[in-house]
Amino acid sequence: MNTAMLMLPDAPQHFKSERNSHFEIQTLEGMTQGRLYLNEQAERLQHFEIIWFRTGQGLITIDTVQHSVGQNMIYCLTPGQVKSFRIQGAVEGYYISFSQDFLYRWATYTIGSTWLDTDISGMSIPVIKADEEMKDEIEDLMEKMEKEYTHHYLLRSEILAGLLNILVIYITRRLQLRVNELAQSKEIELVRKFVSLVKAQFRTMKFVADYASELFVTANHLNRIVKKITGTPASSHIQQHIIMEAKRQALHSNVSMKEIAYLLGFEDHSHFSKYFKNNSGMNFSSFKKGLVSDLVAAAHD
Numbered sequence: 001m002n003t004a005m006l007m008l009p010d011a012p013q014h015f016k017s018e019r020n021s022h023f024e025i026q027t028l029e030g031m032t033q034g035r036l037y038l039n040e041q042a043e044r045l046q047h048f049e050i051i052w053f054r055t056g057q058g059l060i061t062i063d064t065v066q067h068s069v070g071q072n073m074i075y076c077l078t079p080g081q082v083k084s085f086r087i088q089g090a091v092e093g094y095y096i097s098f099s100q101d102f103l104y105r106w107a108t109y110t111i112g113s114t115w116l117d118t119d120i121s122g123m124s125i126p127v128i129k130a131d132e133e134m135k136d137e138i139e140d141l142m143e144k145m146e147k148e149y150t151h152h153y154l155l156r157s158e159i160l161a162g163l164l165n166i167l168v169i170y171i172t173r174r175l176q177l178r179v180n181e182l183a184q185s186k187e188i189e190l191v192r193k194f195v196s197l198v199k200a201q202f203r204t205m206k207f208v209a210d211y212a213s214e215l216f217v218t219a220n221h222l223n224r225i226v227k228k229i230t231g232t233p234a235s236s237h238i239q240q241h242i243i244m245e246a247k248r249q250a251l252h253s254n255v256s257m258k259e260i261a262y263l264l265g266f267e268d269h270s271h272f273s274k275y276f277k278n279n280s281g282m283n284f285s286s287f288k289k290g291l292v293s294d295l296v297a298a299a300h301d
Contacts, residue, residue, distance in 0.1 A: 021290075022047055022099040023160055025142065025149045028056070028091045043084065047097045049077040050167065052130075052138060056091030060084070067127050072135050076126040076171055081231070094142040096164070101247060103164055105157075128174050141167050190215065191229045194222065195237065202241050203265040208234045239279045246276060250288060257284050 028051075051060075051074070058069040061084050062077065069087065077083060130138060145163050148156050197211055205211060211234065212219040226234040242264055249260045261272035277283045 021102045021105060022097065023102045023149075023157075023164070024095075024097045025145050026095050027146065028053070028093040028095055031095060044082050045077055045079050047079060047099050048103075049075070049083075049098075050094075050096040050171070051075045051077070052093045052142065053091060054093040054135075054139070056087060056093065057089060058085060058087035061086075062126065070129075072130040074128040074130055074138070074171065076128070076175070078126075094146070096142070096145070096167075098164060100244065102157075103161055103168065104248060105161065126175075128171065134170065134174070137170060138167070141170075187225050187229060190217070190222070190225055194226060194234065198238055198241050202238060202245065203263070206238060206242070206265070208238070211238075239275075243276060243280050246272075246284075247280075247287065250284075257288075 053069050053071070053073045053075075055071055056069055060067050060069055060075060062075070062081055067073075067075070069085070069091075128134075141163055145160060145167075148159050148163070153159070193215055194211055197205075197214060201211075201214075205214075208223055209219045212222040215222065217225075223234045226232070226237065230237070246260055246264060249255060249263060255263070257273065258269040261269040264272065266272035266275070273284055276287075280287070
């Protein structure tokens with residue numbers, strides 16, 4: 001039986017725009033035949049990924065931690081993680097890659113309540129063993145997504161995002177069981193409180209020291225624990241939450257940059273403009289132009 005390092009490549013840019021709206025779904029067997037890279041180099045993820053091995057054997061390494069690949073195993077990965085596979089023989093299943101912007105552009109009802117928002121990979125271990133009931137539900141959703149993805153039906157993007165939201169909710173329900181098991185840890189509990197506080201207070205509290213004071217710990221201690229559990233500094237969580245909220249406001253309202261800056265607690269809109277560019281990699285006007293272009297393109301889907 002052959003063993004090879006199996007790398008999932010960067011996805012094609014079918015749903016990619018200036019504001020990084022991206023979605024792809026492929027069967028693992030189809031990717032193995034034509035698009036899967038076989039090499040020894042690990043890959044740093046640019047998007048969220050959900051990988052379901054219906055059948056197959058081997059190992060997946062996520063940020064230096066090895067997990068076994070087996071029948072009906074689901075892997076939920078987040079941007080910034082590094083992954084590689086060592087697969088034995090043939091595989092069957094699905095690979096999904098998507099940006100948070102794509103998910104929330106069309107369906108907003110899951111905002112703030114899923115594993116994408118908490119982004120605490122140390123709490124919600126990104127590996128699920130699907131039972132028969134979950135397997136049937138997942139397979140049905142992924143087959144529908146693949147059909148929509150490969151055809152240019154009316155309102156294709158909206159349907160894909162809706163199905164993806166349902167899939168994310170199913171996965172979140174299972175991961176929540178792991179979170180409950182891990183909640184006994186004081187470090188995990190501190191990070192949970194920090195994430196909840198960021199969601200509630202990010203408009204008025206933009207520095208790690210502010211949150212540390214509320215949580216009765218030092219800023220250095222909070223930074224250390226948050227990075228240990230999530231792999232990302234506390235400051236990055238704050239920044240990315242502010243940026244995501246700015247994008248949501250732009251996506252689902254007609255307010256100006258100045259108004260959004262005010263809503264997010266910035267007294268000077270020029271300060272917000274610099275903050276947005278420094279933490280998102282693009283200026284706000286480019287983001288808005290990309291949004292308009294996407295809406296025009298969606299009308300012709």
